[in-house]
Amino acid sequence: MQYLPNIIFLLALIAGLGFFIKNSRKIIRNINLGHKVDASDHKKERWSNVFRIALGQSKMVVRPVAGLLHIVVYVGFIIINIEVLEIIIDGIFGTHRIFAGLGVFYDILIASFEILALLVLISVLIFWTRRNIKRIKRFWNPEMKGWPKNDANIILYFEIVLMSLFLIMNATDQQLQLLEAAHYTKAGLFPVSSFLLPLIDGLSESTLIIIERGAWWIHILGILIFLNYLYFSKHLHILLAFPNVYYGKIAPKGQFKNLESVTKEVKMMMDPTIDPFAALPEGEEAPAKFGASDVTDLSRVQLLNAYTCTECGRCTSVCPASQTGKKLSPRKIMMDTRDRVEEIGKNIDKNGEFKLDDNQLLDNYITREELWACTTCNACVDACPVSIDPLSIIMDMRQYLVMEQSAAPSELNSSMTNIENNGAPWPYNQMDRLNWKNE
Numbered sequence: 001m002q003y004l005p006n007i008i009f010l011l012a013l014i015a016g017l018g019f020f021i022k023n024s025r026k027i028i029r030n031i032n033l034g035h036k037v038d039a040s041d042h043k044k045e046r047w048s049n050v051f052r053i054a055l056g057q058s059k060m061v062v063r064p065v066a067g068l069l070h071i072v073v074y075v076g077f078i079i080i081n082i083e084v085l086e087i088i089i090d091g092i093f094g095t096h097r098i099f100a101g102l103g104v105f106y107d108i109l110i111a112s113f114e115i116l117a118l119l120v121l122i123s124v125l126i127f128w129t130r131r132n133i134k135r136i137k138r139f140w141n142p143e144m145k146g147w148p149k150n151d152a153n154i155i156l157y158f159e160i161v162l163m164s165l166f167l168i169m170n171a172t173d174q175q176l177q178l179l180e181a182a183h184y185t186k187a188g189l190f191p192v193s194s195f196l197l198p199l200i201d202g203l204s205e206s207t208l209i210i211i212e213r214g215a216w217w218i219h220i221l222g223i224l225i226f227l228n229y230l231y232f233s234k235h236l237h238i239l240l241a242f243p244n245v246y247y248g249k250i251a252p253k254g255q256f257k258n259l260e261s262v263t264k265e266v267k268m269m270m271d272p273t274i275d276p277f278a279a280l281p282e283g284e285e286a287p288a289k290f291g292a293s294d295v296t297d298l299s300r301v302q303l304l305n306a307y308t309c310t311e312c313g314r315c316t317s318v319c320p321a322s323q324t325g326k327k328l329s330p331r332k333i334m335m336d337t338r339d340r341v342e343e344i345g346k347n348i349d350k351n352g353e354f355k356l357d358d359n360q361l362l363d364n365y366i367t368r369e370e371l372w373a374c375t376t377c378n379a380c381v382d383a384c385p386v387s388i389d390p391l392s393i394i395m396d397m398r399q400y401l402v403m404e405q406s407a408a409p410s411e412l413n414s415s416m417t418n419i420e421n422n423g424a425p426w427p428y429n430q431m432d433r434l435n436w437k438n439e
Contacts, residue, residue, distance in 0.1 A: 003094070005091075005094070006091065006092060006093070006094050009091035009092065009220075010091070010092055012220075012221060012224065013088065013091070013092075013224070015224075016221075016224030016225075016227060016228060017224075017227075019228050020227050020228050020230075020231075023228065023231040024231075026231075026345060026349075027231065027236075027307060029345070029348070030303065030307075030341045030342070030344070030345040031300050031303045031304050031307065031341075032300060033295060033296050033303065033341065033344060034295070034296065034298045034299045034300040034301075034302060034303040035297075035298075035299055035300065036299075036300060037247070037299045037300055037301045039246070039247050039301070041250070042250045045250055046246045046247075046248075046250065047246070049245050049246065049248060049387065050242055050245050050246050053245045053248075053385070053386070053387060054241045054242045054244075054245040054246075054386065055242075057070065057071050057074065057385070059383075059384070059385040059386075060385045062383075062385075063314070066130075069123040069126055069127060070123075072116075072119045072120060072122075072123045073120050073123045073124060073127075073159070075116070076116035076117065076119055076120035076123075077120060077159065079112070079113065079116055080113050080116055080117055080120070080163075080166065081223070082109075082113075083109075083110075083113055083166075084220070084223060086098055086099050087216070087219070087220050088220075091220065096183050096184065096185065097173075097185060097187050097188070100185050100187030100188070106187055106188065107187070107188055107189035108189070110170070110187075110188035110189055110190065111188075111189040111190070111191050113166070114166075114167065114170065114190060114191055114192040114193055115191060115192060117163045117166050117167055117192065118163075118167075118192045120159060120163050121160060121163045121164070124156050124159045124160055124163075125160070127156055128153070128156045131152060131153070131156075132153070137317070138312075138313030138314070138316060138317040139152070139313060141313065141316060141329055141331070141332075142329075142332075143329055143331060143332040143335055144311070144313070148234070148311055148335070151232075151233050151234055151311075152234070152311070154229075154233075155233060155234075155235050158222070158226050158229070161222060162219060162222050162223065162226070165215045165218055165219040165222065166215075166219060167192060167193045167196065168193070168196065168211065168215045169212055169215035169216050169219060170188070170190050170192075170193040171190070171193035171194070171196035171197060171199075171200060172200060172208050172209075172211045172212035172215065173188070173212050174188070174190045174193060174194060174197065175197055175200055175201075175203075175208055176205065176208050176209065176212060179205055179208070181205050181208075181209065234309065234310055234311045235310075236307055236308070237308050237309070237310045237386060240304065240307055240308040241308055241386045243304065244304050244305060244308040244386055244387060244388065245386060245387045247301045247304060248301075248387030248388075248389070249381070249387070249389055249392075253378045253381055253382065254378065256395060257392070257395075259290060259399065261290075262290075262403075289400070289404065290399055290400060290403035290404050291396050291397060291398065291399030291400030291401070291402070291403055291404060292361070292362075292393070292396035292397050292399070292400050293360055293361065293362040293397065293400045293404070294340070294360040294361045294362070295337060295340045295341050295344065295361050296344070297396070297400070298337070298393060298396060302337070302389070302392055302393055302396075303337070303341055305334060305337075305388045305389060305390075305392075305393075306334050306335075306337040306338035306341060307338055307341075308386055308388060309331070309334040309335065309338065309388055310385070310386065311331060311335065312331075312385070313331050314383040314384065314385065315330035315331055315334075315379075315380035315381075315383050315384055315388070315390060316329045316330055316331045316332070316380070317383075318379040318380065318382075318383045319379055319380055320375055320377060320379065321373040321374060321375055326373035327367065327369050327370050327373055328370045328371075328373035328374055329370075330380035330390035330391075331390075332366075332370070333366060333370070333390045333393055333394060334388060334390055334393075336361065336365035336366050337361065337365075337366075337393060339365065340359070340360075340361045340364075340365050343357075343359065361397070362397055362400065362401075366397065368401065368407070371394055371397050371398055371401070372398070372409055374391070374394045376391060376394075376395070378391060414427070
């Protein structure tokens with residue numbers, strides 16, 4: 001029976017990691033629904049972005065308050081979870097504070113963990129206040145109602161509980177060390193949890209062990225639950241921000257992607273030696289579709305963008321269309337894309353393969369009004385702290401509307417007709433362009 005806790009811990013660890021791996025494979029499969037993108041270029045610049053933007057949080061601090069708080073939570077949560085390694089070893093082998101033999105270095109580690117845990121608690125409470133009491137506008141847009149709003153708060157509650165359990169575990173452990181309880185070797189330095197000692201002073205050794213073991217178990221099980229909650233949460237960016245930044249756009253922000261098929265067509269029209277009615281070269285296929293009407297028409301990078309979106313709303317808060325009351329919200333574009341990918345993923349889970357349904361990204365999720373409200377100013381792309389590009393999805397869907405459905409707004413159709421006929425977007429003959437100088 002003495003090995004029963006170890007067996008239960010090992011089973012919980014295997015179940016937690018197994019479920020996480022299963023869900024991770026689903027995400028990879030869903031992202032692979034998009035078409036491949038060659039990102040083998042500019043490796044030095046891409047890795048530089050990973051270290052500067054993803055690891056260094058350089059774009060977060062553009063807004064100093066939120067940026068500093070995020071860095072505290074980010075660094076604290078990552079470093080504190082180094083102790084998870086010790087917890088896992090202790091849980092499997094039945095030891096207690098296996099790294100205590102590190103001596104002074106271990107004391108410094110535990111002390112730094114506690115200070116960071118306190119800072120994380122303070123930061124999370126400020127985040128919760130900003131979101132729920134101060135009610136910052138970008139957190140209360142229409143797309144943030146329901147699950148997105150609840151999800152953000154659930155994450156904050158998770159972090160509060162996990163950090164609190166960490167400090168309670170250390171406080172009771174310290175008290176048991178002072179009582180010289182069996183198996184509780186004197187180790188660690190506790191600058192924060194020591195302030196909790198008056199609250200547990202006078203409790204019996206058996207009660208302290210129950211509290212310490214309870215906090216230990218709930219803490220590690222909470223971490224496993226949180227790990228698997230990431231799949232359903234916007235907090236997935238903890239894992240995906242790094243590859244997303246690596247595959248992020250390297251070209252100048254104002255440079256739009258040209259369709260290769262259209263480029264070839266234009267070159268052919270400009271070359272009088274080419275027969276426009278000739279058959280395609282062997283091995284070359286005609287383009288099946290221009291632009292995108294569903295997520296399967298997008299690239300894998302764009303679908304990775306959708307899964308990486310933190311729903312922070314920085315993109316929407318700087319969008320001039322959104323600021324002037326238009327329907328467009330770049331954040332909603334990313335959320336809708338992710339929702340549609342998830343819908344297709346569930347379709348595949350149910351049927352073994354994708355069975356055509358009555359939905360698509362265009363019209364069922366993203367309206368045409370939203371797409372044409374965009375001014376293509378790139379403000380959303382510039383504001384995103386993890387290099388997400390909502391504009392690329394908007395432009396691909398616009399291409400579909402124009403080139404597949406001829407469904408551009410009348411003003412745009414007029415401009416394009418004028419460019420074709422007059423070489424300029426205005427309805428004047430080229431010979432008449434300078435007539436204004438005579439007025």
